Amino acid sequence: MSILLKNVQLNRVPTDIFIEGKYIKRIGAALPDVADTVIDGTMKAVVPGFINGHGHAAMTLFRGFGDDISLEQWLTEKIWPYEKEWTDEDVFWGVKLACLEMIKSGTTCFNDMYMRFPAVRQAVEEMGLRAVLGATMFDYFQEDTATRYKRETLQTLTAPRSDRISLSIAPHAIYTVSARTLQWAADVAAANDCLLHLHLAETQTEHANSIKNFGLSPVRYLHSLKLLSPRLVLAHCLYIDDDEIRALADHGVKVVHNPNSNLKLGSGHVFKYTEMKAAGITVSIGTDGAASSNNLDMLEAAKTASLLQKGWRNDPTAMPADETLQCITENGADMLRLNTGRIEPGRLADLCLIDLKAPAFTPNFHFVSNLIYAASHGSCVDTLLCDGRILMQNRYVPGEEDILRQAANAAQKLEKVENKK
Numbered sequence: 121m122s123i124l125l126k127n128v129q130l131n132r133v134p135t136d137i138f139i140e141g142k143y144i145k146r147i148g149a150a151l152p153d154v155a156d157t158v159i160d161g162t163m164k165a166v167v168p169g170f171i172n173g174h175g176h177a178a179m180t181l182f183r184g185f186g187d188d189i190s191l192e193q194w195l196t197e198k199i200w201p202y203e204k205e206w207t208d209e210d211v212f213w214g215v216k217l218a219c220l221e222m223i224k225s226g227t228t229c230f231n232d233m234y235m236r237f238p239a240v241r242q243a244v245e246e247m248g249l250r251a252v253l254g255a256t257m258f259d260y261f262q263e264d265t266a267t268r269y270k271r272e273t274l275q276t277l278t279a280p281r282s283d284r285i286s287l288s289i290a291p292h293a294i295y296t297v298s299a300r301t302l303q304w305a306a307d308v309a310a311a312n313d314c315l316l317h318l319h320l321a322e323t324q325t326e327h328a329n330s331i332k333n334f335g336l337s338p339v340r341y342l343h344s345l346k347l348l349s350p351r352l353v354l355a356h357c358l359y360i361d362d363d364e365i366r367a368l369a370d371h372g373v374k375v376v377h378n379p380n381s382n383l384k385l386g387s388g389h390v391f392k393y394t395e396m397k398a399a400g401i402t403v404s405i406g407t408d409g410a411a412s413s414n415n416l417d418m419l420e421a422a423k424t425a426s427l428l429q430k431g432w433r434n435d436p437t438a439m440p441a442d443e444t445l446q447c448i449t450e451n452g453a454d455m456l457r458l459n460t461g462r463i464e465p466g467r468l469a470d471l472c473l474i475d476l477k478a479p480a481f482t483p484n485f486h487f488v489s490n491l492i493y494a495a496s497h498g499s500c501v502d503t504l505l506c507d508g509r510i511l512m513q514n515r516y517v518p519g520e521e522d523i524l525r526q527a528a529n530a531a532q533k534l535e536k537v538e539n540k541k
């Protein structure tokens with residue numbers, strides 16, 4: 121299977137891109153028109169598919185279900201009691217809905233953390249996206265609960281999967297997972313060469329409770345458990361000081377900023393991007409679940425991230441557009457250890473075509489500026505390729521009507537359960 125992208129703008133220069141199998145093979149002017157499929161790229165720009173650094177795909181079913189409350193209240197009253205009601209099939213349609221939304225907004229790869237791994241995996245396989253999937257671990261400081269989640273985690277490691285799907289070990293957070301289970305998770309991640317993915321330093325309450333319960337701040341607590349390593353991916357990291365940034369950098373830890381989720385849950389707005397970048401930390405951007413950020417749109421998350429840096433620092437030079445695009449492409453790929461995120465021969469063909477026939481791209485003095493600051497929403501994405509396959513063309517994704525209907529049906533269960541309470 122081969123695809124030729126003809127006359128598409130790469131860094132504002134009309135170019136042809138030849139894709140064979142999963143990979144970008146050639147990039148150049150006027151390549152021969154010999155391919156199974158030729159896509160006319162006139163008035164389109166090509167960028168790497170976006171990489172969503174942190175989320176919970178199935179939680180699209182919770183979209184708009186628990187708004188305008190604190191993280192603690194949201195988790196304990198609106199999320200955890202209802203998640204118990206989901207079946208594998210519900211989760212399957214929730215993840216399909218998430219994949220549809222990601223495809224329609226330019227995302228080709230995401231880093232996920234959720235329960236019911238077989239249903240999640242099956243949905244991602246069918247939708248054609250690339251993902252790093254982690255089965256969430258909790259133990260609530262109880263041995264029997266830990267045993268159950270450990271067993272489920274070990275089962276995910278042997279589950280059959282395509283090479284578009286990699287695995288992580290995903291303990292939820294330091295306030296839901298004991299030190300012993302965290303260390304077990306780190307050991308399993310190391311033994312299986314997987315990423316270790318967890319939430320950390322998301323709220324002031326988490327920070328205060330960490331000091332109260334463990335005598336250490338969240339990062340220092342993880343450090344004391346010897347969990348800092350290049351395979352560690354931390355979502356949030358809002359409440360960390362300069363010494364902790366140094367420690368994360370020294371150990372090669374990666375960090376995912378989730379600006380919309382942090383703002384909406386009132387968790388905080390001071391993310392130390394400039395300091396982390398200066399220290400050499402790979403910073404990527406995520407949406408978090410649609411239950412807290414309400415959508416999975418990486419261009420929206422990217423714009424918020426950039427504006428937040430400029431705003432809280434009173435510095436318009438902070439997190440410029442080019443660096444922001446790098447966070448949602450190259451940095452995400454580096455964090456997830458994937459051969460994508462860049463448009464070069466030999467890279468996986470995960471590509472996003474942007475429609476330039478839109479007001480946001482007129483005039484087009486600086487394409488990346490328009491993409492991050494003006495488009496600011498994935499509706500400018502016209503065509504999406506992942507792993508050398510076309511997942512969306514002219515904004516149409518096969519089967520989308522069925523996915524919307526099935527996911528809406530699954531989500532109706534929330535109202536039924538709520539009415540019974």
Ligand SMILES: [Zn+2]
Nearest residue numbers: 175355408409
């Ligand atoms: Zn999260």
